[in-house]
Amino acid sequence: MGETREESARVELAIDTQVAAGIRDFGGLELLEQLVTTLRICGSELVGQIGHGVSSRDFDEVQRAAHTLRGSAGTVGAIQLQRLAARVEMLAREARLDLLDLLLPDLREHLADAAENLERFCLRSAAQSH
Numbered sequence: 001m002g003e004t005r006e007e008s009a010r011v012e013l014a015i016d017t018q019v020a021a022g023i024r025d026f027g028g029l030e031l032l033e034q035l036v037t038t039l040r041i042c043g044s045e046l047v048g049q050i051g052h053g054v055s056s057r058d059f060d061e062v063q064r065a066a067h068t069l070r071g072s073a074g075t076v077g078a079i080q081l082q083r084l085a086a087r088v089e090m091l092a093r094e095a096r097l098d099l100l101d102l103l104l105p106d107l108r109e110h111l112a113d114a115a116e117n118l119e120r121f122c123l124r125s126a127a128q129s130h
Helices: 005-014 017-027 029-055 059-076 079-093 097-128
Strands: none
Touching (some): 017 059, 017 097
């Protein structure tokens, strides 16, 4: 079953497919798949660190974890996650606990969406190469 136009548009919003395609074309599909797995696992750990930092009011921890997450997301083209991580990083610098607490669920959701959409991109790429 093919992807609907709406699903395709959602993928385009969540990830920059040109970045993902560039990784695939340069390093192969296996490299892209490894980076997506790393984003899912490490991203989850980083979101956990951000949550811990928010709970303990450790804004340095929040800022460091958000900065790392922003860079990881940008590497694979997860643009929505990258933007949100940048916002979290900025809010941590400003010690905005009220807003950081509100953004944690969004951060988890964007991470899951990015990984899911990148995995879908990998599956489409694998299917097209056969």
